[in-house]
Amino acid sequence: MQKGNLSINSENIFPIIKKWLYSDTDIFLRELVSNGCDAIAKYKKLVSMGEAEESNSPYKVTVRLDEKNSLIEIEDNGIGMTEDEVKEYITQIAFSGATDFISKYQDQFENGNDIIGHFGLGFYSAFMVADKVEIDTLSYKKDAKAVKWVCDGGIEYEIGEGKKPTRGTIITLHVGEEGKEFLNSWKLKEILAKYCYFMPTEIYFEDVEEVKKAEEERAKKLAENPDTAPVEEAPKPVNDTTPLWLKKPSECTDEEYISFYHKVFTDFNDPLFWIHLSMDYPFRLKGILYFPKLKHELDSVEGQVKLYNNQVFIADNLKEVIPEFLLLLKGTIDCPDLPLNVSRSFLQNDGYVTKMSKYITKKVADKLNSMFKKDRKQYESFWNDISPFIKYGCMREHDFYDKVKDSLLFVNTDGEYETLDEYKAKAKDSSKVFYVNDKQQQAQYIKLFKDNGVEAVVLDTRLDVPYVGFLEANCGGTKFARIDSDVSEILKGEESVKLDTTALEELFKANLENDNIKIKVEALKSEDVSGMIELDEQARRMQEMSKMYGMENSFDSTKDETLVLNSNNKVVQLLLDLKNDSNKGEETKMLCKQIYDLAIMSHKPLSMEAMTAFVARSNKIMELLAESK
The missing domain is CATH 3.30.565.10 (Histidine kinase-like ATPase, C-terminal domain)
Structure with missing residues (x-):
């Protein structure tokens, strides 16, 4: 040797x-x-x-x-x-x-x-x-x-x-x-x-x-048993030498795509749909991106995009190579030309990587737009599952937003899907989009708005908080407002009775024992509503952002709330009569607090202490009604 x-x-x-x-x-x-x-x-x-x-x-x-x-x-x-x-x-x-x-x-x-x-x-x-x-x-x-x-x-x-x-x-x-x-x-x-x-x-x-x-x-x-040789099982390879992404898309069946998805990602649920990537010039890239079915909103962060180089696995979710918003999906991308002999920090600025990212972004956008135009019903059926990805992608990649903006959908309170242009075409004020983020909590507002021919869309995920701001910045003057941000604008009607609004405001301030509360009296179209809460849109957004970042205790939204009293409501009208009766002080106070709590309950959940007081007060009011008979 x-x-x-x-x-x-x-x-x-x-x-x-x-x-x-x-x-x-x-x-x-x-x-x-x-x-x-x-x-x-x-x-x-x-x-x-x-x-x-x-x-x-x-x-x-x-x-x-x-x-x-x-x-x-x-x-x-x-x-x-x-x-x-x-x-x-x-x-x-x-x-x-x-x-x-x-x-x-x-x-x-x-x-x-x-x-x-x-x-x-x-x-x-x-x-x-x-x-x-x-x-x-x-x-x-x-x-x-x-x-x-x-x-x-x-x-x-x-x-x-x-x-x-x-x-x-x-x-x-x-x-x-x-x-x-x-x-x-x-x-x-x-x-x-x-x-x-x-x-x-x-x-x-x-x-x-x-x-x-x-x-x-x-x-x-x-x-x-010398006369019978035992059957010897042939060894099996541990790998698959012909991954599906190497085949032409026209040669692949839906069953093959779904089977490949189950095999690679050990997900028992079928994917919603997929995009087969195939490019040979100016660079070589092949792969399949799957849109998984989400169980809930947080599932969207559990994507997995596997990067390969000539069928050799390199890494999962390599942000320097794959556009960040695509990491919410599941898929395989094979890039034979990827410059692996350089550091990851260099990859971020590599011209090839930039072109590759733009190509993938374009293919995803093209697929979504094609589905929207050719099969709107199916696209709508997928929307709840794919919307977190699309919304996040729009906010992270403006180029992606520009490509898919006409295919973005909103769901109204009746469960119908519509684009922003479709919503604005039906709206009385095309510059404003009304929305709700809790259909159950805001049911009263929804009914009142519907009765007045005003439609609202549902934006009820955590992602929608920054998404609304993004849309306002990019939709040419369109503003978004939750339906409780200015109720008098839509619901204001003709006065049935002329009331002393100053006396009414003073009465509520005295009985609610809250110096910070703002009160105004409006004649609303519906006589059934005694009071409603208005909260300035920007103040509420600040509150929601604080909550998202774990700072909810640092922001007091009550100082920005306004109690809107309906002068056309009979209970509100009755309160002015009770005000002048010195023997009805307790009843007056109870009714003021009851109206306020009812307004709050249509706006947000009562605190534990406030709910306990509300139940006790409701029982007391029923007792007084029973005694009056």
Whole structure:
């Protein structure tokens, strides 16, 4: 065996690799299996060019575990290497030049930035788990000799003639103490499923102990019944070499799309619909994006978009590459041209990545617009599930909003879907959109507005709080107002009786014992309503934003509330008569508080203390009514 030194200026390269890449140690298996697949792909290319003979055995990569001897092997029947090639490709530490690599990214490593999987570390990632690595390889070239290479993690290695009888390469890892967790079948299968599930070459997993037990069991059965050989089940690959995204969209069935979704995301619910991405110029990109069915609003943050490079898994939800709002979806995106030999911070400014993001954004917008125009009913049936994604996307990506703004829907209080233009076309005031955020709580307002021919839309999610502000800023002067922000504007009618409004306001202020309360008297169209609460729209939004950020106690909305008394209501009119009766002071006070609480209850829930007082007061009023009979 010859001895030599690795061509690198720092003998501490392996401790550095282990330290920098520790959090992603399992990446070693992806790198080594990827190398095996590459070796097979190269050999297939040579065969297609007539420069190599067709393989006598199926192309495959085998990952083999020998837990007893602390060994992990990765074997392929690809192109193999000659001794000169081993020296060139292995001993040079061929990952973009080690010295330049270290000096260029030293600061990022020291700051703890996780950049594993983006620098093509390849073979030398083996030393993240191994104290010693062996390579046994035989080139496809005629008269080539087998080569053996051994390195124990220092800068010295040994290389000489090997004993491998067939074309290909075996990499043997002598797993050290730090890598003991990987001497486990379940662990290795999990890594293969995560990183290698869609690699283009069949990958097999073998556990030496399990194989040995199976052979012993087979021999035992054969000894017991020599005339009948036991049926041996053929091993199955752990991966799918032809992911659905590689097929043309026209060749895929709905059943295939749904089955692929279940398999990749282990979601038992069917997706609502999907977008098949396929582009070859100016960059290559393929993938499938699914719109999942949400159980509730918060589900929308649990999306998962898997990024691949030539069918090799890179990362989930890589924000530097995939537009942030798309991360609410589920999907797979394969980008063979993605520049993985640069840091993530550089990816954010990479021109290719920007073009890719714009392409994906456009395809998603095109799909939504197409559904809206061609099948409005189906689009409406999906709206409640896809609206969180669309609203968030509009606020995060203005380009996306510009593309889909004419397909944005609102649901009115009757459950009907309409666009902003459709709402405004029916509205008495086309510059204002009335909305509710709690149909049950605001039922009285809804009825009164309907009776007056005014429609309201429902905006009842947390996302709608900033969404309303976004729409106002981008919809050319259109304002949004909750239906309790200015009731007199819509509900004001003719006075049936002339009342002393000043005396009425003073009466309520005195009996409600609240110096901060604002009171005004209006003649409303409906005589059935005694009082209503108005809350300035901007003040209420401040209150809701404070609540969203956990600061609800820092904002007192009561000082911005106005009690609107209906001068056309008989109970309100009666109060002025009671005011002049000194014997009716208690009844007057109870009615004032009852009117106020009823108005509050149509506006928001009463506090526990206020509800207790309201119930007691209601019982007292019923007693007085009964006694009067």
